Amino acid sequence: MCVLTPDNSDITGTTFRASPAGPVTLQITAVTGSVLFDQTATVVKDSTGKQVAGTSFPAADTYSFTTRAGQSYTLETGYICVPPNSTGELNEAGAGCTQLSDILSSTLAQTFTIKA
Amino acid sequence: MKNTMRSILVAAAFAMLSSWATAQQITNEQCKEHFVEYRNGYRTATEALQKATTELEKQQALQDQGKYKRLFAQFLNLREQAGCVVNLILTAYPHEVQQALRTQLFLGFASTAEKQSGSSSSTAGSTDLISKNFTSRLLSVADQYGALTSSTSGQTTTISGSLDQLFTAIEGVSKGEFTECAVRTIPRAGCVNSGLISFLGRVSYSTSLDLNQPSTITGTATGTAQGGAQQVTGTQGGNSFALSQFTAKFYIWAQQPTKQDLANALKQSSYDDTPALTARNKLVAIQTASDESGAWKTWLKNVADPDVAGNLLTSPDADIQTDLAAKIKSLIDTLAPGSSDPDPAKAAAARKPLIQAALAYSGSLASIAKEERTLFDSAAWSKPILTFEYDYNTPSNQPTNSTYRLVLGKSLTNYKTQNPPGSSQANCSPSWKITANAAGSFYNSTPSTSIPGSRLLRDLQAGIEADRDPQKLGSSSLTAALTAAYYFQDQTSPAILNVTPSSPISGVSFTGLSSNATQVFTQKGKIHVGQLKITLGSSTSGWKFPIAITGSNRSELITKSTIGAQVGISYDLDSLFQGK
Numbered sequence: 001m002c003v004l005t006p007d008n009s010d011i012t013g014t015t016f017r018a019s020p021a022g023p024v025t026l027q028i029t030a031v032t033g034s035v036l037f038d039q040t041a042t043v044v045k046d047s048t049g050k051q052v053a054g055t056s057f058p059a060a061d062t063y064s065f066t067t068r069a070g071q072s073y074t075l076e077t078g079y080i081c082v083p084p085n086s087t088g089e090l091n092e093a094g095a096g097c098t099q100l101s102d103i104l105s106s107t108l109a110q111t112f113t114i115k116a
Numbered sequence: 117m118k119n120t121m122r123s124i125l126v127a128a129a130f131a132m133l134s135s136w137a138t139a140q141q142i143t144n145e146q147c148k149e150h151f152v153e154y155r156n157g158y159r160t161a162t163e164a165l166q167k168a169t170t171e172l173e174k175q176q177a178l179q180d181q182g183k184y185k186r187l188f189a190q191f192l193n194l195r196e197q198a199g200c201v202v203n204l205i206l207t208a209y210p211h212e213v214q215q216a217l218r219t220q221l222f223l224g225f226a227s228t229a230e231k232q233s234g235s236s237s238s239t240a241g242s243t244d245l246i247s248k249n250f251t252s253r254l255l256s257v258a259d260q261y262g263a264l265t266s267s268t269s270g271q272t273t274t275i276s277g278s279l280d281q282l283f284t285a286i287e288g289v290s291k292g293e294f295t296e297c298a299v300r301t302i303p304r305a306g307c308v309n310s311g312l313i314s315f316l317g318r319v320s321y322s323t324s325l326d327l328n329q330p331s332t333i334t335g336t337a338t339g340t341a342q343g344g345a346q347q348v349t350g351t352q353g354g355n356s357f358a359l360s361q362f363t364a365k366f367y368i369w370a371q372q373p374t375k376q377d378l379a380n381a382l383k384q385s386s387y388d389d390t391p392a393l394t395a396r397n398k399l400v401a402i403q404t405a406s407d408e409s410g411a412w413k414t415w416l417k418n419v420a421d422p423d424v425a426g427n428l429l430t431s432p433d434a435d436i437q438t439d440l441a442a443k444i445k446s447l448i449d450t451l452a453p454g455s456s457d458p459d460p461a462k463a464a465a466a467r468k469p470l471i472q473a474a475l476a477y478s479g480s481l482a483s484i485a486k487e488e489r490t491l492f493d494s495a496a497w498s499k500p501i502l503t504f505e506y507d508y509n510t511p512s513n514q515p516t517n518s519t520y521r522l523v524l525g526k527s528l529t530n531y532k533t534q535n536p537p538g539s540s541q542a543n544c545s546p547s548w549k550i551t552a553n554a555a556g557s558f559y560n561s562t563p564s565t566s567i568p569g570s571r572l573l574r575d576l577q578a579g580i581e582a583d584r585d586p587q588k589l590g591s592s593s594l595t596a597a598l599t600a601a602y603y604f605q606d607q608t609s610p611a612i613l614n615v616t617p618s619s620p621i622s623g624v625s626f627t628g629l630s631s632n633a634t635q636v637f638t639q640k641g642k643i644h645v646g647q648l649k650i651t652l653g654s655s656t657s658g659w660k661f662p663i664a665i666t667g668s669n670r671s672e673l674i675t676k677s678t679i680g681a682q683v684g685i686s687y688d689l690d691s692l693f694q695g696k
Contacts, residue, residue: 006186011417012193013186034378041393060379078393082378082492084485085298085310087146099183101190104146105298106199106481109396110190 002097007115014112016100021069021116027093028061028079028103033086035103036060041078044114046071062093067116075112081105140207140441143303147200151191155436158184158422158429188429189420192447194403198396199481202474203301204444205451209471210303212464216475217293217302276322276363280313287486292478296489299481301474313489324361362508365523369502373495381495387487392480398473406451415450419443500526505555513614515563517574521555553579563612567637570609579603586653593656599649599664607640611672644669660686 003024007015018024028035037057044052044065052073055065067073077090081103090100090110101110142148161180168174190196206213287295297307339347373381406412422430431439449455454466507519528548555577563570581601588595613636615629626636649664667679 006182008182011189011413011421012195013189013420014193014196034375036375036378036382038387039382060375060382080382080387080488080491081298082488082495083310083314084296084488085146099187101196102150102187104150104197104199105296105485106144106147106203106301107197108199108392108481108484110197111195111400 002092002094004092004098004100004114006098010113014101014110016098016112016114018067018114018116021067021071023064023066024114025058025062025064025093026075026077026100027063027091028088029091030061030086030088032088034061034082035086035088036080036082037063038078038080038109041076041109043076045074045076047073049074067114069116071116073114073116075114076109077112078109079103079107140204140437140444141303142200142203142440143207144200144203144299144301146298147191147197147203150187150200154184154188154191155429158188162430185420185422185429189416192416192420192428194396194399198399198477199299199301201447202399202477203303204440205448205470205474206301206478207303208441208444208448209467212467212471213302213475214304216468216471217291274322274324274361276320278317278320280316283308283313283316284486284489287482290479290482292475292480292482295482296485299485301478301481305478317493318367320363320365322361322363323359324363359510360512361510363505365503365505367501367503370496371499371501373492373499377495377498378491381491381498385487385491385494387491392477392484395473395476395480399477402451402470402473406453411450415443415447419447498527500524509557515612515614516560517557518560519555519557519577521553521577523551523553525549525551547585549583549585551581551583553577559609563609564635567610567612567635569640570612570637573608575608576606577604586651586655588655593654595653595655597651597653599647599651601647601649603643603645603647605643605645605672607643607672610637610640612637613673638673639675641670641675643671660684662686 003018003020003022004016005019006013007017009015028037037060039057042057042063044055046052052065055063057063063077065073065075079088081087085105087105088103090103092098092100100112101107103110142151158181161177161184165174165177165181168177191200194201283294292300292302292305294306296310296313298310300307336349337347338349403412418424418426419428421427426439428436428439428443445456448467448470452467452470455463455470457463457466501524503523503525505519505521505523507521508516509519510516526549528550557574557577558572559574562572579602581599584598586595586597615626615633615636629636645666645668647664647666649662651660651662653660662682662684664682665679666682667677669677671678
């Protein structure tokens with residue numbers, strides 16, 4: 001089930017609303033080569049800057065975390081492109097779910113806001 | 117004519133002084149591709165919206181519009197697509213970038229220290245019994261072959277490398293000025309297509325020189341003899357070295373690593389993202405500081421909001437380069453206030469921190485790309501790899517021959533067993549690698565029919581080797597790697613030595629040899645060789661000292677069993693580019 005929708009009021013295009021609150025799973029879809037999460041650089045933090053507990057990487061290209069209603073989170077992602085010219089997309093896992101961003105070889109890391 | 121020339125010169129001088137590009141190019145191919153894709157995607161979605169006749173079509177078109185608008189805004193955001201924004205920033209002031217790069221590149225080379233690598237295979241004086249798979253893609257396992265390795269073993273010196281390694285080594289220290297095209301963010305920086313690097317990584321070479329060439333001293337009598345004594349003047353003769361072997365290897369088959377292989381290799385690698393993320397965070401901090409007054413977000417709205425006049429998402433294709441140049445100039449003014457100061461020196465000083473941060477990010481991308489390629493190579497090594505090797509051998513005092521060899525390599529580490537899902541830390545216990553060889557060696561010319569049993573096929577070879585990864589000895593930087601190997605050779609033709617009775621072969625003496633003999637041969641047979649080897653090295657430098665004990669039932673020339681020891685020393689010049 002898709003839970004993320006883009007917040008169009010944010011001109012930066014980096015804010016997404018999670019509804020209903022609960023588990024969120026993100027997945028990288030490789031367009032060329034392979035793109036993996038840099039697991040040391042990918043974290044979700046709450047509004048106080050504290051890392052959210054219970055996050056996981058079920059696979060090298062999948063990241064899961066849980067949101068609570070009324071909370072705002074900062075999602076920091078890091079990527080590894082192997083071979084280095086690989087590209088991909090960051091999507092909410094599931095058919096037809098929202099695309100959060102494109103990942104290029106020079107992207108390295110990204111930051112998003114998730115509001116539940 | 118003079119006036120025209122003067123005008124051109126003045127215009128050129130003005131362009132250099134202003135140092136600002138009036139038409140902006142996106143020099144990173146991936147960024148350029150996506151920039152065009154977002155604009156075209158938004159245009160197509162808008163057209164679809166106008167043509168939509170059903171609510172579903174309308175919703176789909178609106179969704180697409182929103183997606184391309186979102187991705188376009190991200191494209192211009194240092195938090196999201198730092199590489200593309202950096203590319204735009206650095207393209208705006210090429211002269212200042214070149215100035216900064218000259219300094220950075222010099223400092224980069226000055227700060228790198230030495231590193232290492234090892235010896236060759238199947239050459240006289242080598243400590244290696246078995247040939248390994250080696251290409252740059254397998255650098256982590258082919259520790260005897262670096263980007264440019266000079267190794268001395270016994271009396272043989274070998275220079276070896278793989279064709280892509282010089283490139284990747286330079287990439288690591290080039291600060292982004294020479295890199296794979298996919299991560300090139302500095303305009304006019306040298307870059308090589310990733311596909312070409314992958315192809316070059318399949319090809320390796322090595323050349324061995326035999327330093328044990330016999331030298332002669334010729335004495336010429338001078339003056340008159342005094343009793344039983346005579347003064348002479350000596351002159352040195354002979355060569356100091358000769359080509360012993362040339363080897364070319366081409367890896368012909370490898371199973372592609374899966375995502376899980378890549379993830380496992382990542383856990384075992386020394387991949388370190390800190391410098392790159394630090395560089396990225398510095399850029400993000402500049403953007404954040406600028407946005408404290410809302411300046412950056414205002415700039416973004418003007419550039420990425422299709423409802424604002426003059427935005428870049430919907431501006432006409434014909435004007436895009438000029439519009440982009442103007443908007444990037446305004447971005448630099450936003451991120452680095454003072455960049456438009458009428459005094460060029462003050463303006464350049466205001467821009468300097470931003471340009472330096474952008475260059476740091478570019479440099480880190482080049483290093484990351486090198487790490488990512490190494491990671492890919494490690495993952496590839498987790499699968500069986502088949503290599504074809506050709507050796508052109510010119511052994512001392514023997515007919516030249518060619519060896520055609522297949523090399524199969526496989527790591528035995530069962531990473532899944534060592535690191536079950538859910539384990540928090542990667543278990544890096546030593547792994548074993550198996551390498552197997554099968555080869556046929558042929559004389560390059562048909563041997564003399566006067567040698568009984570001789571034929572073009574010189575011998576058939578097979579061998580297998582197990583290598584344990586280097587492990588640290590105690591708390592020191594000293595490492596030791598263990599190797600056990602077995603080699604079999606079926607001599608289908610007798611070993612032949614070229615001789616000149618008047619000029620004996622160094623280290624070989626004959627008794628009762630006919631004065632007109634030009635070749636001698638020995639009884640052919642089957643050779644079994646076993647070897648145990650320990651390779652001492654250092655985790656902080658590039659030296660390696662292989663020490664081996666080898667036993668065999670016979671050798672090519674001697675039909676009795678032998679046991680001997682071999683030692684060597686090797687150094688990998690690749691370390692010069694590693695910053696160790």
